[in-house]
Amino acid sequence: GAGVSQTPSNKVTEKGKYVELRCDPISGHTALYWYRQSLGQGPEFLIYFQGTGAADDSGLPNDRFFAVRPEGSVSTLKIQRTERGDSAVYLCASSLFGTTANTQYFGPGTRLTVL
Amino acid sequence: GQQVMQIPQYQHVQEGEDFTTYCNSSTTLSNIQWYKQRPGGHPVFLIQLVKSGEVKKQKRLTFQFGEAKKNSSLHITATQTTDVGTYFCSSRFGGGGSNYKLTFGKGTLLTVNP
16 A cells, blocks of 8 residues: 555544554555554554564553454554543554664554543 | 653744754664654654764755764754644664664654744
């Protein structure tokens, strides 16, 4: 595809509900990243996939957050028992490989609002 | 933890004035990236710097990496209204297999008065 795509663009949910956020990376990119951006802050790292496996999930805030990338392309970020503090823009990025030389390209993000 | 600090947090200029934002770290950086995020948009990659003292230019934008690799700057000459947005610096900390994770500064929000 032309760039990283994310769906939905906006998600409003109620406290305690489960949500799934989808990321479709640039075709051929093996590395995929999820970041979270709160108002007035820079993006914060959540998780990194190289291929199908989560190479680093150290940024996930707690065990309510989980992400998968079963076929090494599309990824889904899953949040259980959402809390108001989970409200933020969730950004996905991809790069050709997960090394220093490779630029990370960001998608448009999903704005999650937990009421 | 390892972080990059950006100043100023906000900058308002008249169209045609120059603008500079600075990125600083207490530790030596192996690389630095600059991204631009328009209001309501997502971060868009501008450039990556890796060499000590490196200077790169993109039209009216000049990027510099300090000799000690602890600071970087982005300078815009003769700002235009299209330059409005938040400018973030980021870096990858950690060697070996952990050099993929971007750590972002808080950004500098630039507004331009036409």
